[in-house]
Amino acid sequence: MIHVDESTVVLGIETSCDETAAAVVMGGNDVLSSVVATQIEQHARFGGVVPEIASRAHVEAMTPVVRKAMSDSGVAFERIDAVAATVGPGLVGALLVGVAAAKSIALVLDKPFVGVNHLEAHLYAALLDDPLVEFPMLVVLVSGGNTLFVNMVSHGEYTIVGQTIDDAAGEAFDKVARFLDLGHPGGPAIDRIAREGNAAAIDFPRAMLHDGFDVSFSGLKTSVVNYVRKNPSVATADVAASFQTAVVDVLVAKATKAARHIGAKTIALGGGVAANTLLRTQMSAACATAGWRLVLPSMAMCTDNAAMIASAGWYRLRSNGSTSLGAGALPNLKLTDTAN
Numbered sequence: 001m002i003h004v005d006e007s008t009v010v011l012g013i014e015t016s017c018d019e020t021a022a023a024v025v026m027g028g029n030d031v032l033s034s035v036v037a038t039q040i041e042q043h044a045r046f047g048g049v050v051p052e053i054a055s056r057a058h059v060e061a062m063t064p065v066v067r068k069a070m071s072d073s074g075v076a077f078e079r080i081d082a083v084a085a086t087v088g089p090g091l092v093g094a095l096l097v098g099v100a101a102a103k104s105i106a107l108v109l110d111k112p113f114v115g116v117n118h119l120e121a122h123l124y125a126a127l128l129d130d131p132l133v134e135f136p137m138l139v140v141l142v143s144g145g146n147t148l149f150v151n152m153v154s155h156g157e158y159t160i161v162g163q164t165i166d167d168a169a170g171e172a173f174d175k176v177a178r179f180l181d182l183g184h185p186g187g188p189a190i191d192r193i194a195r196e197g198n199a200a201a202i203d204f205p206r207a208m209l210h211d212g213f214d215v216s217f218s219g220l221k222t223s224v225v226n227y228v229r230k231n232p233s234v235a236t237a238d239v240a241a242s243f244q245t246a247v248v249d250v251l252v253a254k255a256t257k258a259a260r261h262i263g264a265k266t267i268a269l270g271g272g273v274a275a276n277t278l279l280r281t282q283m284s285a286a287c288a289t290a291g292w293r294l295v296l297p298s299m300a301m302c303t304d305n306a307a308m309i310a311s312a313g314w315y316r317l318r319s320n321g322s323t324s325l326g327a328g329a330l331p332n333l334k335l336t337d338t339a340n
Helices: 040-044 051-073 092-109 118-128 169-179 186-194 218-230 236-262 277-290 307-320
Strands: 009-014 019-026 030-038 082-088 113-117 137-142 147-154 157-163 266-270 293-295
Touching (some): 009 051, 009 307, 082 118, 082 307, 113 307, 118 137, 157 236, 169 186, 169 218, 186 277, 236 277, 266 277, 277 293
Parallel strands (some): 009 082, 082 113
Antiparallel strands (some): 019 030, 147 157
16 A cells, blocks of 8 residues: 555546546645636536536546646655545546546556545535544535535544435526526625625525434425416515525534534535535634634635645545556545545
């Protein structure tokens, strides 16, 4: 097994969905470079990510993105100690592009390849700026595909406390934004227009607010659709603000309840929805009241990026060693499944 320490440099590659990303990270937390090529414009006219278009775009962007990440880092290829790539979950065709690229580089350099769980990587995104956290830590992982409340007992040791039983929070944002004709991606669009609206204008439901640790957003999305159809003259900004507040109220309430349940010392946000300004504000207020330390990822680290892949890869390499070059893409990988 390779010796892993603060001088170990990992090249990370991320292609799970519609961002082609590469980054160079030293010692698990020192980001030497992070490059992301987004495909938002290619998918915007379809109202969502088209898997075949995503895969083709990854193929085209991979070489220039990796080259820029290496150039920006000031590190020579020979200095790379390991190559990490997302192996799942995600779009299988997109994942395969990144996995193939990472394996090729690892093979040429004769360095270890590390398969990274994309969900686990999101847990490390907040730690890139603030690595000295106290465990147990509750990670609120909110993205387009997942809404999870995770008890991070220590590095690599997790239990899921609660999760969505239907739509992920980010998925609800995207669907509501599409219905309101606000464009893609939906989260940032709703966040922007909600600032102009009255969050108390419409009392949308907070499903399962007092029931356990799981959440549900499908009914909320349906309530928005039904309300707008019955009240076609309602201000879009009011709908967006009221909807956003309903989502954030549930997330903060459940996170607070889960943190108390596990005896958390720290709460961290992760995933694309962690960039939502209301969620960051409300979670900050809740943590200040309860006395928990809150760790927030920078805006650049909320969305898919390769710095978090390289970071998670460093920790996995230290604890589990390298991944076989025979390992493939795992599009349905769960957080509690190891990618190694």
